[in-house]
Amino acid sequence: MTPHQSRRSRTSPAGAVDLSFFASERPVGLLLSNLAAIYEQAFLQGLISDPTLASITSAEHAILRCLAQGSATATEIARTLGLSKQAIGKTVAALERRGYVTRSSSAIDERAQLVSMSEEGRRLARRSIRVAKSLDARTRKVLGARDFASLKALLLRTLDAGGVAIK
Numbered sequence: 001m002t003p004h005q006s007r008r009s010r011t012s013p014a015g016a017v018d019l020s021f022f023a024s025e026r027p028v029g030l031l032l033s034n035l036a037a038i039y040e041q042a043f044l045q046g047l048i049s050d051p052t053l054a055s056i057t058s059a060e061h062a063i064l065r066c067l068a069q070g071s072a073t074a075t076e077i078a079r080t081l082g083l084s085k086q087a088i089g090k091t092v093a094a095l096e097r098r099g100y101v102t103r104s105s106s107a108i109d110e111r112a113q114l115v116s117m118s119e120e121g122r123r124l125a126r127r128s129i130r131v132a133k134s135l136d137a138r139t140r141k142v143l144g145a146r147d148f149a150s151l152k153a154l155l156l157r158t159l160d161a162g163g164v165a166i167k
Contacts, residue, residue: 022157039135053124059083059091061128064100064121071116073106100124109142 022030024032040058048055066077067089078088092115100121106112117125140148 042135043128043131046134047124047127050127053127056124059087060095060100063088063095063115064117064125064128065089067115067117067121068125071104071114073112073114075112077115084139095121117152 002159016054021027039128044056044058044061047053047061062137063077066072066080074085074088074092076084077092078085081088092101092103096103098120099118102116102118103113136148139151143151
């Protein structure tokens with residue numbers, strides 16, 4: 001083997017896996033994953049198209065959605081999102097620096113910090129609703145009203161069934 005040759009042969013070695021399945025069969029999970037990534041990018045771009053709002057990540061937006069019903073501790077947010085308390089703490093700190101949330105001591109447990117959406121956070125939340133409605137309208141226009149309603153119903157049915165777990 002010369003120094004310029006890779007240990008991997010360009011020809012398929014014995015036991016190689018033919019990945020053409022993903023291109024030919026287009027599994028639903030991969031399609032959903034691709035669509036989710038495209039949607040998330042469009043959603044976040046729609047949020048930051050307002051020059052008065054600072055950029056936001058999907059993790060930060062998830063925390064703001066948790067706070068839509070009211071204040072919560074980092075532990076409660078972590079439990080809801082299935083993330084570590086440390087990850088939530090760092091993300092909340094970033095949101096606080098940009099003015100989207102505030103922290104205060106809990107009246108029930110002085111050790112706990114309650115995280116609340118600030119007025120700027122509520123402004124961002126209102127913007128996110130407008131962006132989500134706009135993306136839904138664009139999708140409805142592409143699919144037509146009937147297929148859009150069917151897609152939404154199928155996605156909700158799948159989510160209600162617990163999604164698809166690998167067993």
